[in-house]
Amino acid sequence: MSVSRHPIALRLEQQVGSATKLLATVMVLPLVDGIFPALVVAGVLTTATGVIETGILIFGGSATAAVILAEMDGSRRQMVVSVLLIGAIIIPLAALEAALAPTFKGFLNLPVFERFAGLVILTIAAKTASSEIGERLPSPGVIIALGLVASFDPSGFAIRTSPEYVLNGAAAAGVGVAFALAVALLSPHLRGRVDIDRFRFGSAVALGVLALPILLGPFDLMQTEAPIALAVLAVTTLFAYDPNAGPADGPAGDGTGDDPDGGDGDAADSSSEGDAGVDDAADDDDSPDSTDPPLDAPTAPGPIVDDDVAVIANGGDPSVSSDESDGTDPFADDDSRAPWL
Template sequence: MSAATHPVAGRLESLVGGDAKLLATVMGLPLVDGIFPALVLAGALDGPLDIVQVGLLVFGGSATVAVVLAEMEGSHREIVTTVAAVGVGLVALATVEATLAPTIESVLDIHTFERAAALVVLAVAAKTASARVGEYLPRPAVVVGLGLLVSLDLSNPQLEVVLDPQLVAAAAAAAAVGAGFALGIAVAGPHLRRRMDVDRFRFGSAVALGLLALSILGLEVGTAPLAVVGVAALFALEPGCADDRPDQSAGDSTPHADAAD
């Protein structure tokens, strides 16, 4: 499946050009649309497992997999270098946003905003699962904006930047998890292109995102999102097809060939 057939990556592919730009847009979209700041403010990075879940699902989702495996051209080393460079920028931007989060939180009713954050994640899950469903849903940035508006509380504002080192470290770690996942996909790209059905992984990622939204709302889902991602990855692998498919690695005459027709 190429990025063009992925509900999220396909829309972005028509707006940006170049492998690095497309990957940076896909992985950086949660920072721009407000998804990641919303999760930071909603307390979604409270523990190590939460950090891993957010990093994998928000930054290293199926759209990232589709771009790295199906759309990036060049030699294996060039692809790995590009993914690594994008990952460094991702971690830096996530750190900056987490630095500003406590200041933003001081003017919000955080309990109200958590509901908006959950709605954003549910919307992303629906868009990931189905392009048609996504057409009827508002953009995540719109939901985040409305959430900020209805959550606004100016009773005790703190207009100076208040640094929370633990929160900043957690945000950087989550971005690093997503960047590391993308780098791992790039390193294993020549093998995964012959063995992975990205469509199956996409639907599993959508289910995991839905579970993450439920956890933000306070429901006890434990490590279910991570488990779903792991199961989806296992079901997406097709080891028996490895010898039947040509190695459509980047740089071949068909650089945009789908990894799973």
């Protein structure tokens, strides 16, 4: 697994400390820096698609997945309990901030504020994709504050609320918690098989796609109910997942190698020993065969043949050639090839 070493994530990790606190900070951050209220005011959560996209990309996304897969340890039960405790905090806070959205809408010039909300999402996408670019951009809180100043209109100020906004806000946070729970439950399988950096870059692209309808609203471009951002995130997940990779926390080796039964090596050794025993027995058997003629029996003179032909006829053994009488060996040059070459 390619563990992301994003400088912003490292700085946040050093400031927060434990993995559970880091996950809580990552998931609560959209509520603190004003990203989530800006999306609610901009009307992103008015559809079911917007609720799901906001929950997965804002409360979930690459940061949540990276913390769970790369930083959190322990059993799945412990990780699930940690995620549920964090969810018990962010869901009520999201519902409360969503309940204030109608009041904010009353004293804001929505067309102007929506453009700033789109810029906030693009800024987050840029910071997610590249820390070098992100450090040159202002923080999301600064952009939202500038948007409030630029779109402020006190003439329509009135305290309002709507149950629909409350439900949508709580649902978006619930989707983010469900995403974190899914990653925690599948973490033993996902570790080592998900490229965090590749998933992070794809999440940044999905965030940029989410911001386009908000920014291009006055031009009637990208105004569609199709979940394009979710489609981009799904394709990113496919590219970031490698099913053939092994788990990162798997054992380095158990000494069994590629032999699942653990007995083939001994069988091979015993087989080779048996073959060696047979060969040794064959070599040690120097007793004359009953079919061999006696050593002192007279032999009839054979036909006179050439020395090389005699060597071939006798199985390549130069010891029985005609050169034996004078003590010379035609293959005394230690040639390792076959004698007849």
